[in-house]
Amino acid sequence: MRIKFLLPAVLMFFCVFANAQIRVAASVNETVMEVGEEYYLTITVTGPPNDTFAPALPSMPNFNVYYGGLNIASAVDESGSYVPELHYNYRIIPRFPGKAEIGPVKIEYLGKEYTSEPININVYRTGEAAGKEPPKQAETKKAASSRPVVPRVSGQEKSAPDIPKQQSYDDVFLLAKTDKKEAYVGEQITLTTTFYSSYSLEGSSLYYAPAIEGFTKEEMDGDVGKTMLAGQEYLYNTVETALFGVSPGIGTVGPSRVEYTASKSRGMPKLDSLLGRILEPGSVKSVPLEIGIKPLPMQGRDKTFTGAVGEKYSITASLDRDNIEVGEAATLTLTVRGVGNLKMVSPPLIPEIEGFKSYEAAGNSNVAPVKGVVQGMKTFKTVLVATAPGEFTVPSIAFSFFSPTNEKYVKVNSEPLKIKVIPSTGGVDNVISYGGAAQGPSAKAYLTDINYIKQNAWVNKFNLLLFFNDLGRFNLIPVLIGAIILFIKMLSKSGLLDNPVIKAKAAVKGANDVETLSLAVTRFVKDKTGFSMGSMTTKNLVAALSSKYNVSALTLQTLEDVLNQLNAFRFAPAGTVNALEFDNVKQKTLQVLKNLEREIK
Template identity: 25%
Template sequence: MVMQELFNRCNRIGMLAGMLLIAGIWPLAGFAQEVEFRASASPRVVETGERFRVSFSVNAEGENFEAPSFEHFAILSGPNMSTSTSVQIINGQMTRTVSYSYNFVLQAVEEGTFTIGKARVEVEGKSYETEEITVEVVKGSAPSAPATPAPSATPEISGVKDEDLFVQVITDRKEVYQGEHLIATVKLFTRLDLSGIGDRKFPSFSGFLQQDIELPDQNYLQREVVNGKVYGTLVLRQIVLIPQRSGTLTINPMELECHVRQRVSRGTGSIFDDFFDSFRTVTRTVSSDPLQIRVKPLPDEAPASFEGLVGRYTLDASVDREEVVADEAVTFTLKVTGTGNLKLMSPPAVNLPPDFETYDPRVTMDINHTVSGSKGTKSFEYLMVPRSPGAYRIPPVEVSYFDPEKEQYVTWESPAFNLKVVPREPGEEGTVVTGFGKEDIRFIGKDIRFIKTGDIPLRQDTKNPVGQVWFYLTYPLVILVFMAVLLLRKRRTEMMRNTELMRNRRASRQARKRLKLAADALKKQQLDRFYEEVSRACWGYLSDKLSIPLAELNRDNALAALALHEIPGELAGEYLDTIDHCEQARYAGKTALDDPGQVYRKAMKLITALEQNLK
C-alpha cells in the first residue's frame, strides 16, 4: 500500500510538471522566430472608384499600431484586425506561428501613382516599420459587357469591344542579326470575366529555332495598365527564338478561344433585376496580328574558325595532366560559357600529333532558357592516348563567334600545352579506354588472354521441364490470363469512350482539387483568387456531373437538370446561392457570408451532399 501511494504521488507530480512545462513553452514558441512586419495591397493597379484592400501583417502580437495617412484614397473600413495561429509538432519539436493583420478597405478617388507610407507597430517594446508600397490609379471606365436580355440557343458575345479582349505576340526586339536570340511572349489581355480558355493555336515560328521558357505551374491573371486602362493579363507562352536565315521573317497570328461569363438580365425592369440575374458562358475566338522581324545577315569576311556561333562568351581550355606514361589516356577539355545560340555549336577541330590515338569528343551541356536568353555552359572533352614516348605539343584551338553588341567577330585562341610522354615499365599493363565513340574495347598491353587449363568440373542437368505436371498446367493458365487481360482491356476501352461517364466519375475529384487551390489562396489572404476558385469548383462540378458543357451552363438550366435528378429544391437553391455569393464577393467586395472560411466549408458540404444524391 505504501509503495502504491508513493507511485500515485510521483505520477501526479510528473503530470503537474509536464503541464507547467507546456504552459511555459507555449507563449514563448511564437517568439522563437524573428519579428517580421509587412505591407501588401491587392490589387496594385486599380481604377478610380474601385475598392481594394491594404493589409499590414506582423508575426507577433503587437501594440500601438500606427497606420499611414492614406492620402489620395478614401478609407471605407479599417483597421479591421484578424488573427491566425498554427501549431506544428514535428519530431517532438513544437512550432507555433501567429499572424496579426490590420486590414483596410480603400477606394481610389483620383488618378496617379501614389505611395502608401510606412506603418508602425511595437512588439515587446521595440518599434517595427513596413516598407512603402506603390499603387497605380488609372481613369475608370464603364463596364464593356452589359447584361444581355435573354439566353439564346447558341451563345454569342454581345456588347463586347475588340479592345476588351485580345491576344498579342510581343517581342523584345524587332531587328536582330542572324543567330542572335530574341524573346517572344504570347500574352492575353482582358477586361472581361473569363471563365476559361479553350483551343490554342500558337504560331509556327517558321525560320526560327525555338526554346520554351518554363512558366509557373499556377499562372494567374496579373493587372497591367495599357493605354490608360486596366487589363488582366495572362502569359500563355514565352519562347527564346533564334533566326536561322536573314531577311524579313513573319510570325503568324496566334489564335485563342476564350470562354467569357456574361450576365443575363431577367428583363422585368425591376430594381431587383441585378440581384436575381444569372450568368451564362459564351465563347469568343481572338487572334493576334502578324509580326515581322527583320533579320540582318552577318558581316562578310568571317574568320576561318567561325561556324555560326553568335552571342557573348568566355572560353577556357585545360588538360588533366602534363606528364603521362605511354598508352595512358589524357583528357583535353574545352569549356564555352555565355549567352547565345550555344546549343548549335559543333566541336572545334583539334590538331593532335599523329602518334596520338583520338576518340570522338564527349559533349555535355548545361543550358537554361530564361527571359535573358539561352545561357549556360557547353563542354567538349577530347580523349587522346599517346602511343610513343617523347615530348609533344598540343597546338592552340581557335574558336570564333560574332558579338551582336559589338557588331564584330571575336576570335579566341587557347594556349598551347606541352605534354611529356615517358616509356612504360616492362610488364606493366595499360589503361582500359571505353565509352568514347569506339565500339571495341582495347586492353593496352594485354590484348590476348590465356586459355584456362586443368580439370573443369562439369555436371549434367537432369531437370527436364517437358513431361512434368506443372509444365502441362501452364498452357491453360496462360490462356486464362490472356482472356482476362483482353476482357479487362475491352471494358476499360468502353469506359474511356464514354466521356460522359468519365466526367461524371471525376466530377467530385476535380471539384476538391479546385477547393484545395481555394484553401491555399485563403491561407495567403488572396480573397479574389479564393472566391474565383470556389466559383470554378461549383460550376465545374455541375458541368461534369450533369453532362452540360460549361459554355451552356447557367442558373436556369442547372436548376432544371437538378430537378430531373430529383435533387431537393432547397439543396439546389442553396448550392446556386453559394455561387452567387462568390460572384458578389469578387465584384461587390461584400456578401451575406462575410467569413471566407464559412463559404469554403459550405461549398465543401454542398458538393458532398450533391455527390450523395447524384450517385
C-alpha cells in the first residue's frame, strides 16, 4: 500500500520539474561604469534541477569578461513550488568609454531557447560620472546589488567574529559593525557584516550590500564557520568591506539584507526522510550605521601631498631610456607603494625638467586587501620629449602622505635620474620634428638626358604680327593671358602669395592627423615671428608673443589650449582620439591662426 501511495507522488514530482518554465535574467551591479574598474554580471537561470548547461553569453567587445563560478539556490515559482535557481557569476571590466550593451543571454533546454533582456550601460573615463565631474561622495544611494553567500561549512568549528553577549539570540539574524566610529578622510574603515543561522540552509542565500554615502569601497575576503551562542550552535558567514571617507562629515551605511531558505525538521526523522524537510524562505536586515569623517589637517601639508592617506608609502622613479636624440621621447615612470587606497591618489607633482617638454600619459593601480588591510601600488607615466642636446638630470620627486597613526604628514623622495640627449642624427633635411619648422629634402638632379632644340630657329619663318592679325577679335586673349601672368609675378614678388596664414589655413583644413596640425602651427609661428617652437616651451612662447607683439590674453590662452591639446593627442594611446575631438581642435586651430594674423604686426 505504501508503494502504491508513493508512486503517484513521485510521478507528480518529476512532472512538475519536467514542465517547469525556464526563466533567464541578467543583471549588473552598476549601469554607470568607469573604464578599467571591475563590476559584476550575474546570469540567473530558474527552472529544472540541471546545472549541466551553461548560458551562452553574447559578444561583448567593450568588456573583458572573467567567469566567477556557479552558485545554486532555490526559488518559489508561480505555482508556489520550490525550483532550483542557478547563479552564473562573471567579472566584467569596461575597456572603452561610451554607450555599451550586454545583449540577450541565451539558454537552450529540451529543444527550446530562452533569453534574457539586454542591458544598456554607460561607460565613462576614470573620474567622470554622467558627463560631469565626480561628486564628492563617490557612491550614492542606489538599488542594492546581490551576491551569493556560501551556505556550506566544514565540520571544523572556527572562532566567530566578536558579538555582544546576550542570554539568547534570534534563530537567524544579521549583524553589521565597523572597527572605527570615526576616521580621517581616506583612512580605512572596515565594515564587517555577519549572517548567523541556527537552521540548516537550503541552497545559497543572497546577500544584498548596503547603500553607502560618503565613502568609496573595496570588497575584501570574508569567512565562514560555526560558533556557539548562548548554548546554541550557529552557522555564520562574514562579508568584509573596506570603506574610505571622501569628504568630512557623517558617512552612512544603510541596512544590509540576506534572503535565505531555512531547512526545518518536521519533528520526526522518518517523516523528514519520507516527505523531505520543510523549506521556509525568510530574510533579515542589519541596522544602519553612521561614521564620523574628520578633515585632514592643514598644518604640514604642501603641494607634494596628492591624496595619499595610510602608512609605509614609498616612491621610486625609472626611465625606459637614458640616451636619446633631440625630438625623441623617454617615458618616466613613478611607482608609489603603500598601505592605503592608492586609487584615491593623484599623480605626484613633477617640476619642470630642463631640456624637455613633458606630457602626462597613462597610469594604473594594483590594489588588493592583504589580511584585511587594503594596500598595493600605483604607477604614473610621463612622456619626456627632448628639445635640446646635453646631459640632464630628472630631479628627485617628492611625495607626501598623511599617516593616521602618527596624525602628521610624512614626505618621501625618489632618487634623481641622469639622461643624455644627443643631436638628431636624421639631419634637418630629413626629419620633421614635433614643434620644429624643418623643410623637406631639396631636389637633386640625377639625369640630364634632355637635348634642347636650337633656340630662335623658327623666328625668321614666323611673322608674329600677321599671326595676331589673322586671329581677328580673338587677338585679345594672348594679351589677357600675359596680363594675368604678370599680375601673378607681381604678387609673388610682393610676398602676398606667401602669406603664412593662407598656407597654414590650407594645411590645417587638409590635415588628417595630429602631426600635420602641429606642423602647420609651428611653421606659421616661425614665418610670422621667427620663433622656433622646437627650442621653446609653450609657456616661453606665450610670454614672448605677449611681450614682443602685445597679443591679447584671450588669443594667448586659446593658443596655449590648442598646443596642450595637440600634445595630449600626440602621446595619447592609439585609438583614443575620436573624430569629433580632432575636428574640434582643427576648428580651434583655424581660429587662433586668424587671431594671431590680425594681432601680430
